[in-house]
Amino acid sequence: MKNIQIVANGIYFPRKQIANEELENRLHLEKGYIEKRTGIKKRYYAIEETIEDMALEAVKNALSKAEKKENIGLIITATTSTNLLMPGISNYIQKTLELPPCICLDILAGCGGYINAFDIAKLYIDSGTIEKALIIGVDKLSEIIDKEDVGTAVVLSDGAGATLIAKDEENKKERMYVTHMQSDGEKNEILTYQYGQKLYMNGKEVYKYAITNTVKNIEGLLNKAKISLEDIKYIIPHQSNIKIMKAIATRLHIPMEKMYTNIQTRGNTFCASIPIALYDMQNEGLLKKGDKVILLGYGGGLNTGSILMEV
Amino acid sequence: MKNIQIVANGIYFPRKQIANEELENRLHLEKGYIEKRTGIKKRYYAIEETIEDMALEAVKNALSKAEKKENIGLIITATTSTNLLMPGISNYIQKTLELPPCICLDILAGCGGYINAFDIAKLYIDSGTIEKALIIGVDKLSEIIDKEDVGTAVVLSDGAGATLIAKDEENKKERMYVTHMQSDGEKNEILTYQYGQKLYMNGKEVYKYAITNTVKNIEGLLNKAKISLEDIKYIIPHQSNIKIMKAIATRLHIPMEKMYTNIQTRGNTFCASIPIALYDMQNEGLLKKGDKVILLGYGGGLNTGSILMEV
Numbered sequence: 001m002k003n004i005q006i007v008a009n010g011i012y013f014p015r016k017q018i019a020n021e022e023l024e025n026r027l028h029l030e031k032g033y034i035e036k037r038t039g040i041k042k043r044y045y046a047i048e049e050t051i052e053d054m055a056l057e058a059v060k061n062a063l064s065k066a067e068k069k070e071n072i073g074l075i076i077t078a079t080t081s082t083n084l085l086m087p088g089i090s091n092y093i094q095k096t097l098e099l100p101p102c103i104c105l106d107i108l109a110g111c112g113g114y115i116n117a118f119d120i121a122k123l124y125i126d127s128g129t130i131e132k133a134l135i136i137g138v139d140k141l142s143e144i145i146d147k148e149d150v151g152t153a154v155v156l157s158d159g160a161g162a163t164l165i166a167k168d169e170e171n172k173k174e175r176m177y178v179t180h181m182q183s184d185g186e187k188n189e190i191l192t193y194q195y196g197q198k199l200y201m202n203g204k205e206v207y208k209y210a211i212t213n214t215v216k217n218i219e220g221l222l223n224k225a226k227i228s229l230e231d232i233k234y235i236i237p238h239q240s241n242i243k244i245m246k247a248i249a250t251r252l253h254i255p256m257e258k259m260y261t262n263i264q265t266r267g268n269t270f271c272a273s274i275p276i277a278l279y280d281m282q283n284e285g286l287l288k289k290g291d292k293v294i295l296l297g298y299g300g301g302l303n304t305g306s307i308l309m310e311v
Numbered sequence: 312m313k314n315i316q317i318v319a320n321g322i323y324f325p326r327k328q329i330a331n332e333e334l335e336n337r338l339h340l341e342k343g344y345i346e347k348r349t350g351i352k353k354r355y356y357a358i359e360e361t362i363e364d365m366a367l368e369a370v371k372n373a374l375s376k377a378e379k380k381e382n383i384g385l386i387i388t389a390t391t392s393t394n395l396l397m398p399g400i401s402n403y404i405q406k407t408l409e410l411p412p413c414i415c416l417d418i419l420a421g422c423g424g425y426i427n428a429f430d431i432a433k434l435y436i437d438s439g440t441i442e443k444a445l446i447i448g449v450d451k452l453s454e455i456i457d458k459e460d461v462g463t464a465v466v467l468s469d470g471a472g473a474t475l476i477a478k479d480e481e482n483k484k485e486r487m488y489v490t491h492m493q494s495d496g497e498k499n500e501i502l503t504y505q506y507g508q509k510l511y512m513n514g515k516e517v518y519k520y521a522i523t524n525t526v527k528n529i530e531g532l533l534n535k536a537k538i539s540l541e542d543i544k545y546i547i548p549h550q551s552n553i554k555i556m557k558a559i560a561t562r563l564h565i566p567m568e569k570m571y572t573n574i575q576t577r578g579n580t581f582c583a584s585i586p587i588a589l590y591d592m593q594n595e596g597l598l599k600k601g602d603k604v605i606l607l608g609y610g611g612g613l614n615t616g617s618i619l620m621e622v
Contacts (some may be wrong), residue, residue: 095496104494109416183415185406195394265568283436300397
C-alpha cells in the first residue's frame with residue numbers, strides 16, 4: 001500500500017443562489033421552517049451552467065492551487081445526475097483542459113459515490129499504475145427534482161467538488177487507510193432517480209436508513225482499523241440533512257464538533273458534498289498532517305461507504 | 312498482486328432477432344450489403360426486456376455454472392445506455408438475487424467500459440478487500456439509435472455479458488496481468504450519446520481512430536509486459552465491425568485466427584461484447600489454462616484500454 005496525500009481541493013457553485021424565503025413562499029411554508037428542519041440557509045441552482053461546466057470549474061479551481069499537477073493518471077467523476085453517457089464528464093475535462101491521455105471514467109454509485117471514486121483512485125495509486133488522480137463529485141439536482149416536493153426541493157443544491165490526490169513519497173511511515181463499503185439494495189426503492197423521471201426520496205425511510213446503516217458501517221470500519229472513535233479527529237459525512245448528521249453523532253456518542261457540517265451554506269449536493277467539505281475544511285485550517293479522519297458516504301443504492309485515512 | 316481466475320461466464324440476448332433482410336428492406340440497401348460491409352448476419356433488439364433484465368439474466372446464467380458463488384464482494388457494471396442513475400444496475404442485481412451486501416457500482420467508460428470494470432475488480436481483489444467480483448457489460452442500443460442511420464442501425468445489437476472472477480489461491484506462480492488504459496478526448500465528438508439525443512457515430516472517423524489507437528495501445532501494452540505478440544494466443548477485441556478487426560490484425564501483422572470474432576452472430580453490443588466473447592470462447596474450448604490473451608476495449612471517450620492476462 002502506498003501513502004497518498006491530498007494535493008489540492010477545488011469547488012464550484014452556480015451563480016444563482018436560492019434563499020429559503022423564496023422556497024418558503026412558493027411552497028407555502030412557515031417562515032423559518034426550512035432552516036429549522038434542515039439546517040440549510042441557502043442553496044444553488046445551475047441555470048446557466050451545465051453539469052460538465054460545474055465539474056470543469058471545480059477542477060480548474062483545484063489545479064490553480066496545485067504546485068505539481070503533471071502526470072495525472074486518472075480522472076474519475078462520481079455523479080447521479082449526468083446526461084453525458086458517452087463521452088463522460090471525466091473525458092470532457094481531459095479534453096477541455098488538454099490534459100495528456102490518462103484513464104477517464106465516470107461512476108454511478110449513489111449520493112456517496114465520491115467515496116467509491118476516491119477508493120478506486122487510491123487502488124490505482126497503490127497498484128503503481130498512476131501517480132496522481134483527479135477525483136470529482138458533481139450533481140445538478142435542480143434539474144431533476146420535483147420543485148413542489150418539499151422533502152427534496154428545500155434540501156438539494158447543485159455543485160461540484162474536485163480533489164487532486166498524489167502518491168506521497170516523502171513520508172516513509174505507512175499512513176492508515178482503511179475502507180468499509182457496503183451496498184444493500186433491500187430497501188433501495190426509497191431513494192431513486194431514473195432518467196425521464198424525477199428524483200424520488202421517501203424522507204422518513206431515508207432518515208431511518210441513514211442513521212442506522214452509517215453507524216453500523218463506522219463500527220465495522222473502526223473494527224477493521226482496530227482503533228476507536230477517540231482517535232478520529234473528524235467525521236466528514238455526506239451533507240444530507242442536519243438532523244441526520246446530529247442523529248449519527250448522538251448514536252456514535254460523539255460531540256457535534258467532531259462531525260463536520262457545512263450544509264448550512266452549501267446545501268445537499270449529493271456526490272459533491274464530501275469534496276466540498278474537504279475544500280471548506282482545508283480553508284478553515286481544520287485538516288492537519290497526521291490527523292485521522294473518516295469520510296462517510298451514504299445514500300441511493302442503498303450504498304454506505306466510509307474511508308478512514310490519515311491526512 | 313494476486314492471481315485471479317475466471318470462474319464463470321454468462322450471457323443474455325433478447326428474444327427478438329433482427330435479420331439483415333429486414334434492415335436491408337427498410338433502409339433500401341442492396342441484398343447482402345450488411346454482411347459484406349460489417350460481417351454481421353443478425354442482431355438482437357430488446358423489445359420486452361429492460362437493460363436491467365438483460366444484465367440480471369446474464370448474471371443468473373453465469374452463476375448457474377459457478378460452483379463457488381458465495382462471497383461476491385463487488386458487483387460492477389459497465390454500460391453506455393443505462394437509465395438507472397440511482398440505484399444502478401449493479402444494485403438491482405444485488406437486490407434481486409438477494410446477494411449479501413457488497414460493493415455495487417456502475418461505470419460509464421464508453422464501448423470498452425468492461426475493460427475498466429474488469430481492471431477495477433482486479434484491483435479490489437489485489438488489495439485483499441474482496442475475493443470475488445461479478446463484472447457485467449450491458450447495453451440496450453436499439454433504444455438509442457437512429458433507426459434510419461445506416462452506420463449504426465445495421466451494426467448495433469442489444470445484449471449482456473457477465474463474468475465471475477475470483478482470487479485464485481491454488482496457483483502459487485504469479486500469472487501475468489498487465490494493463491494499458493488511455494483516454495484521449497481530443498476527437499471525442501465522433502462517437503457520442505447524451506440523454507435526450509440519439510447515439511451519434513461518425514463511422515469514417517471512428518474507423519480511423521479504431522485502427523490506429525488500438526494498435527498503438529497494444530504496442531504499449533506489450534512493451535510494458537516485455538513480451539511479443541507471438542506469445543499471445545488470442546486478442547479478444549470489442550466487436551465493433553469486422554473491417555475494423557481485420558484492419559487491426561493486418562496492422563499488427565497477425566493472422567485473423569488470432570483475433571477472436573463473433574460479431575457475425577452477436578452484433579456489436581458495446582459494453583457487452585467482450586464478456587460475450589469470453590463466454591463464446593469458453594464454450595468453444597478456446598481458453599486454456601496458461602494461455603496469454605489480450606482483452607482490447609475501444610470506443611467512446613475516446614477510451615482505449617487493454618488487459619494482457621494469463622487465463
